[in-house]
Amino acid sequence: MARYKREEQSFEAWFFGFLVTCAVMFGAYKYITHVTQSMGQDIIQKSNAASQRILEQQRQKQQAISDQHEQESKRAAQAVQAAGARSQYEARKSAAWTAYFKPSRKCASDPITVECGNEYMRAKSRFEETYKDTQ
Numbered sequence: 568m569a570r571y572k573r574e575e576q577s578f579e580a581w582f583f584g585f586l587v588t589c590a591v592m593f594g595a596y597k598y599i600t601h602v603t604q605s606m607g608q609d610i611i612q613k614s615n616a617a618s619q620r621i622l623e624q625q626r627q628k629q630q631a632i633s634d635q636h637e638q639e640s641k642r643a644a645q646a647v648q649a650a651g652a653r654s655q656y657e658a659r660k661s662a663a664w665t666a667y668f669k670p671s672r673k674c675a676s677d678p679i680t681v682e683c684g685n686e687y688m689r690a691k692s693r694f695e696e697t698y699k700d701t702q
Contacts, residue, residue, distance in 0.1 A: 656700060667694050 668690045674683035 659700060660698065663698060664691075664694055 668687070670678065670683065671686065674680070674686055677683070678687075
């Protein structure tokens with residue numbers, strides 16, 4: 568059985584092979600570094616975009632809450648104003664009724680009779696029909 572005898576290579580061939588191997592390894596290193604950096608930048612950009620979306624959503628929610636509180640405050644102020652106006656209206660109407668209705672002498676002394684109740688109801692009905700608020 569004959570053994571294969573390897574031919575010795577020259578130094579130049581060996582050095583050229585070494586350079587080619589180094590160049591291939593350096594190219595692979597540069598490629599892997601580039602891919603890794605690209606992936607890192609993509610992750611950072613996506614993270615920044617997501618953060619900005621979240622911040623924008625939070626800002627919109629805060630604005631909506633602020634607008635809602637403002638509207639509630641306006642409604643409460645309007646309700647207080649309306650209640651005050653209603654109270655003033657009722658006070659003016661009550662004063663006008665007091666000035667309008669003067670019971671008869673008989674009803675002034677004994678107001679718990681059917682006749683006095685009817686007199687009161689008729690006067691109240693006429694007052695309601697004719698009352699106009701002057702304010």
